[in-house]
Amino acid sequence: MAHFAQLDSSNTVVRIIAIADKDTADEHGVEKEEIGREFCSKLLGGNWVQTSYNHNNRKRYAGIGMTYDETLDAFISPKPSTPSWILDATTCEWVAPIPKPNDGKDYGWNEEQQAWELYVLPTSGMPSLSATPCPTSQLPPPIPPTATAT
Numbered sequence: 001m002a003h004f005a006q007l008d009s010s011n012t013v014v015r016i017i018a019i020a021d022k023d024t025a026d027e028h029g030v031e032k033e034e035i036g037r038e039f040c041s042k043l044l045g046g047n048w049v050q051t052s053y054n055h056n057n058r059k060r061y062a063g064i065g066m067t068y069d070e071t072l073d074a075f076i077s078p079k080p081s082t083p084s085w086i087l088d089a090t091t092c093e094w095v096a097p098i099p100k101p102n103d104g105k106d107y108g109w110n111e112e113q114q115a116w117e118l119y120v121l122p123t124s125g126m127p128s129l130s131a132t133p134c135p136t137s138q139l140p141p142p143i144p145p146t147a148t149a150t
Helices: 034-043
Strands: 001-007 013-017 047-051 065-069 074-076 086-090 093-095 107-110 116-117
Touching: 001 034, 013 034, 034 047
Parallel strands: none
Antiparallel strands: 001 013, 001 047, 065 074, 086 093, 107 116
């Protein structure tokens, strides 16, 4: 199967479909993206770009709402709500202006402080996760068996 992403006029992915490999192949059986793009366009109209589950092209598999950047030849996720993050042109991922610490701990980005903050879980005041059995008086009545023909 070959996968293709349909793009709107601003190169945003609006649909992804799978087509048979034969629908991308020339008369010698060689698969070519342009043939697949033309097939998709004739079938459903619009502008189409091939995408790959195996990340063989365009950095990653396309997703609805991603943008196809022709210059980088990559599908790019929408920019996160953190204005300071920038697009890494090599990975085509949004990254913080300061690298995340790589010490095995969990961090979150603080946009106001422009810094990574260590996640610290509270040790008190947390609700108990122990299961409390439900009294049988609160259980719904059993469902009667359905009648069967004899």
